[in-house]
Amino acid sequence: MTDIAYCTILSTNYLPKALALAESLRRHEGDFSLTILVTDAHSSAQLPQVPPLDGVRVVGTDVLGLPERDLLKLATIYDLVEFATAVKPLLLKGLLEESPAAAYLDPDTYLTAPMVELPIDLAATEGGILLTPHFLEPVTDPEAMLQEGHLLNVGVFNLGFCAVDRRAIGFLDWWWGHLERECLWDPLSGLFVDQKWVDIGAVLFHAGAWQHAGYNVSVANLHERPIALDEDGLYVSSTKDRLRLFHFHAFDTAHPEELSTRLIGSTSHLREQSRTLDGLCREYAEIVMRYEAELAKAPRYAYAADTAGKPLSRQLRRAYRLSMDEDATLPVPFLPEEAEAWASWRRGAWRTEAKELAGDAVKSVRLVLPEEYGRLKKRLPGVSSKLKAKLVRNQGIWH
Structure with missing residues (x-):
């Protein structure tokens, strides 16, 4: 062999x-x-x-x-x-x-x-x-x-x-x-x-x-x-x-x-x-x-949806990823015994999803309109610092 x-x-x-x-x-x-x-x-x-x-x-x-x-x-x-x-x-x-x-x-x-x-x-x-x-x-x-x-x-x-x-x-x-x-x-x-x-x-x-x-x-x-x-x-x-x-x-x-x-x-x-x-x-x-x-026809990807059949969107997955850094006890969407806890977490995940989308928007503005973003930093340094600290995490694109 x-x-x-x-x-x-x-x-x-x-x-x-x-x-x-x-x-x-x-x-x-x-x-x-x-x-x-x-x-x-x-x-x-x-x-x-x-x-x-x-x-x-x-x-x-x-x-x-x-x-x-x-x-x-x-x-x-x-x-x-x-x-x-x-x-x-x-x-x-x-x-x-x-x-x-x-x-x-x-x-x-x-x-x-x-x-x-x-x-x-x-x-x-x-x-x-x-x-x-x-x-x-x-x-x-x-x-x-x-x-x-x-x-x-x-x-x-x-x-x-x-x-x-x-x-x-x-x-x-x-x-x-x-x-x-x-x-x-x-x-x-x-x-x-x-x-x-x-x-x-x-x-x-x-x-x-x-x-x-x-x-x-x-x-x-x-x-x-x-x-x-x-x-x-x-x-x-x-x-x-x-x-x-x-x-x-x-x-x-x-x-x-x-x-x-x-x-x-x-x-x-x-x-x-x-x-x-x-x-x-x-x-x-x-x-x-x-x-x-x-071969038998392949079933739907097992991790595409939770136990209630609701799809896991990209935004929801990113929100879960961010939440893992703060809560090690998060429910798992693929376990029937945790379906109720998962549904509760999912209902409240919109805040984290919105934050993630806002972070993407900030990154887009910075990359596409760098001069305008630079002026924003000078005029509103407090807002810029909050966006930097809270909306964009650990991706190394801030300078």
């Missing part, structure tokens, strides 16, 4: 893609180990039924080593994506207790060849951390789907992949120290879930920025990494690196003509321009659709 333990994290609706990833690992890595963490299942009794696959272990959040109540509070302050990305360092650290190295792969990544460079290049890093930058070259193509400025919003590295060994324990602890409360999609505060933190951590903990062009190829970087096919398989034609890992970011089998459904505008032209890329998409879609047909 390989010395690298692979893992992925998802909610139940992404299981078909995770099983497609497992199938690609089995095809190219042979005797592998993949742990699939299902975020909307706490114990084995809550796990969805999955066809048995050699090397695949499906687990709930109880493997993370946190008390159930703490996990439910995380699921309260974070939405689906934030929760799944927040627990990444915990899962990786747990795997390092069993294996000398671990690699995280997004559920919508797909191997196209054995990752022969991975253990060698991970061992060669100074800090035992291997990351894949979105771009390896300056973006000179004005028609590229994403430009360099996009990285100011989402971070330098795409964390659909990362690999660590036991030298990275300190990094994982540091990363979790931020993600436990600050794994937020909050553009006004410069946060993009787990990724922007790693821009800092990569420097502090001496991560390696992988220069191999064949890993984590996606719609974001196809302009610099066009793929081609020869007698040995797929490769990146601009660098001649073999294609190892393709990231089907936001690929949706309900829109099979698209490469990604998350960007503004259509991406179908990318497939129309490349028969090789289109063939890879068709291969992937066939496997995902097979598992979609085989």
Whole structure:
């Protein structure tokens, strides 16, 4: 068995893609180990039924080593994506207790060849951390789907992949120290879930920025990494690196003509321009659709609503997060026995929600109208100080 333990994290609706990833690992890595963490299942009794696959272990959040109540509070302050990305360092650290190295792969990544460079290049890093930058070259193509400025919003590295060994324990602890409360999609505060933190951590903990062009190829970087096919398989034609890992970011089998459904505008032209890329998409879609047909229809995300069926809005989640700093005994919205206490807290949460929205408004004014905000500070210093102290907390944008 390989010395690298692979893992992925998802909610139940992404299981078909995770099983497609497992199938690609089995095809190219042979005797592998993949742990699939299902975020909307706490114990084995809550796990969805999955066809048995050699090397695949499906687990709930109880493997993370946190008390159930703490996990439910995380699921309260974070939405689906934030929760799944927040627990990444915990899962990786747990795997390092069993294996000398671990690699995280997004559920919508797909191997196209054995990752022969991975253990060698991970061992060669100074800090035992291997990351894949979105771009390896300056973006000179004005028609590229994403430009360099996009990285100011989402971070330098795409964390659909990362690999660590036991030298990275300190990094994982540091990363979790931020993600436990600050794994937020909050553009006004410069946060993009787990990724922007790693821009800092990569420097502090001496991560390696992988220069191999064949890993984590996606719609974001196809302009610099066009793929081609020869007698040995797929490769990146601009660098001649073999294609190892393709990231089907936001690929949706309900829109099979698209490469990604998350960007503004259509991406179908990318497939129309490349028969090789289109063939890879068709291969992937066939496997995902097979598992979609085989698995039961995924239920609604378990932490999207409270026990009364009322959705948890972004504002409500942020209000709960702020309240956790002041009250460790907050009720949990997903426990029937605490439904009455939760309903009472929810009714009164509008004050904290309003404060959070006001904080966002203040940040917006400061960023969009800096001169006007500066004049306000001079004319009404008392008001400015109160806004600074009470409305914007711990986001480091005040100067």
